[in-house]
Amino acid sequence: MFVNFFHELKSANLPVSLREYLTLLEAMDKGIPDRKIEDFYYLSRSTLVKDEKNLDKFDQVFGHVFKGLENLEAAVGGIADTEDAQKIIEERFGKIETSVQFLEKEIDNISIPDVTEIKTDIATIKADLETLDRDISKLETGNPLAG
């Protein structure tokens, strides 16, 4: 847990030690910070930084390692919290429902043509094709140019 963070601090030349890192883990284990990134920031700062001249460096590394987490939290926590967002979601669900109902009605309204009618149509088309074939062969035999 947070090994990456610890190594980043180390490579940024902050004087952090394993002992302090373990203290941080112990504090996490005891549940000192509420599940908030700010609390974790304050806790890790007071555990790992022992000189105010290193505070800026620490802030930079922290921002770099945990970049984006804050926004994620805001995005997730934000929608659920606001009533507006819930209203928007409900409205959208309502719209989807009405469109489903509309589709169902349309499906019911589609008239399926009679199958027998199609069959007779196909039969006439077949007969037509046969006569056409015969006509073509007649033309071919009667044509002096052919063959």
Next chain:
Amino acid sequence: MRFEGTENYIATEDLRIAVNAAITLERPLLIKGEPGTGKTVLAEEISKALNMPLITWHIKSTTKAQQGLYEYDAITRLRDSQLGDEKVKDVKNYIKQGKLWESFESNERPILLIDEIDKADIEFPNDLLQELDRMEFFVYETNETIKAAKRPVVIITSNNEKELPDAFLRRCFFHYISFPDTSTMEKIVDVHYPKIKSKLVSESLKVFYELRDVPGIKKKPSTSELLDWLKLLMNEDIKPEMLREKNANNLIPPLHGALLKNEQDVHLFERLAFLARRENG
């Protein structure tokens, strides 16, 4: 057991976390910051808020670590032996408990304030490493080990006059009390002088922060000086309009003695005020 600040003390979120971490994990909390930002007061307020007894150990340049544990009064013992006092037979009568011992023997979990640790010499913090870590020490004269019944909450303050040894720092939580911003400062003033006219507060805060921003000033006025100044302003019943006066002869804020503690700073400020007046006129 959580510290949330008190009605007399405005604790910022980061300070609260640091204090609670130190209490829960039973490690010392090192507090640094500009003079007058409430380092020592913090221990008093924690003691009040959590109802724990406070034991204060003020450190001077001559203080030795051993004095916090115990002192063996050999001279009194020698004198008593010459006078034939019965007390002399028991060495325990000449062992004087130090503040650390006192805090180890407390029935309730106490708060031990080690105030201005940077005043002592560089070896001082190192000499206390084991004692603060294990919360126990050995008394050679009586051959007994003193162990803390309940591990005290140790608050250590430093004014940054000397660097503290690394080994010592590793064992502490650290908090730097930064200078409060305007909104926190208003809260602090409100807590101390609730009846003060709000207009006077905002005007005086403006003057105060302007004064802190004057370049080249040697000793910047701090929170405790602001509170003193406000007390004076209230006593003298200064009108907020007087603080706003920019063109009059008295460009120096009234009762500035509470804010500027240094002749050079007063001179510097007077000169700057004079220049400002010339520019305006």
